[in-house]
Amino acid sequence: NNHKSDSRGALIVLEGLDRSGKTLQSRKLISYLEGLSYSVESWRFPDRNTGVGQMISSYLANKSELDDHAIHLLFSANRWEKRSLMENKLRSGTTLIVDRYSFSGVAFSSAKGLDIEWCKAPEMGLLAPDLVLYLDIPPEKAAERGGYGGERYEQLEFQRKVARSYQILHDASWKTIDACLPIEDVEKQLQEVVLDCVTTCQKGKPLSQLWS
């Protein structure tokens, strides 16, 4: 790879309800890009491997209780603690496929009734994704998919509220994919937009910050 100095990897985020297929599709995107010889890494938030991540994990497993604001800020801190590594990876030419990001943070917390502007504030200054892929699925359909794992938010009534929050956050820059389509069709649609995004970033599209 013959990079110009401003050439970089792309920050690509997958969002959607629990059981919308994000994890499977991010795995498929990784092998697709690797097959084309791109440098690419799979990331996910929450990153449960850090100290903050372990607090989040215990909260999600219902093993601890936290104030809604406090857990919101922990999710955000979990992204902040990875920010500089993220920027280094991107600048060194590695594309990151990220399973959930700030939009999950805002969608899930505002679904509990927290003010949306308050939810967005701690995300300000994190790197803005080059592409947000929204895997769109009705909450009822997601619930039918082999059942939820039993973590804190995996309940139909709450997922309905999260879907509404995502609709508010959604803007024209997001690419929405019908996640009810067969897996291969979703995969094909994702590949097309992702390749386009990776190419644009390789040509030196500047990095920007949330919320822009």
Ligand code: TMP
């Ligand atoms: P996961 O199942 O993708 O690991 O995500 C765990 C749960 O955490 C999922 O229900 C979504 C929720 N979540 C938030 O509430 N805020 C966040 O900032 C993130 C990244 C996830």
